[in-house]
Amino acid sequence: AAVNTPADALGFLNKQINRTLNTIKDGMDMSLCAVNLKKMELQYAGANNPLYIVRKGELIELKADKQSIGADVEHSEVKTFTNHCFPLEIGDCIYLFTDGYADQFGGTAGKKFKYKQFHNLLIDLYKLPMKEQSRVLDARHLTWRGDLEQVDDILIIGFRIH
Numbered sequence: 001a002a003v004n005t006p007a008d009a010l011g012f013l014n015k016q017i018n019r020t021l022n023t024i025k026d027g028m029d030m031s032l033c034a035v036n037l038k039k040m041e042l043q044y045a046g047a048n049n050p051l052y053i054v055r056k057g058e059l060i061e062l063k064a065d066k067q068s069i070g071a072d073v074e075h076s077e078v079k080t081f082t083n084h085c086f087p088l089e090i091g092d093c094i095y096l097f098t099d100g101y102a103d104q105f106g107g108t109a110g111k112k113f114k115y116k117q118f119h120n121l122l123i124d125l126y127k128l129p130m131k132e133q134s135r136v137l138d139a140r141h142l143t144w145r146g147d148l149e150q151v152d153d154i155l156i157i158g159f160r161i162h
Contacts, residue, residue: 006032006045007083010069014047014081017070027068031096037161040088045081052095052119053086054126059119062086092161093126100154101137106144113144130158 003012009032017028029048035041044051046064053060062084102115121140125133137156 005083006043007081010045010081014069027071042086042088044084054093088161095158097156100152104145105148106146
């Protein structure tokens, strides 16, 4: 079968992992996108991880399917992934990320950073150059977590449409 969209790629990966490693009990979350600058279109598919677009100070969330790659499918039906098509505009900032940043414990009360705070941070930062956004995100994470251990992997990929 042809793999022509992010959703096709996630579905193919899911089938292959399940076929090869059929004893996995835990799955892998991921986001995948393709950008066509000629059409000014983004295609996105997600396995539990959404994609954010910050446009003119507003955060737009493209929701993920609630299914991991390679999760225990013995007890659940393997669903196909949704391929979202979204029109882009010059200046849009696109963010793909793991859940590690929002799930980090810290602050004065030792609580999770949470997605609402992550949303607001991205909205505050989106006008800055991407390198500066990276620096601020790193610094904010270190300040938030303080002396606590990092609880999970953290990856944030951001890019701007020019």
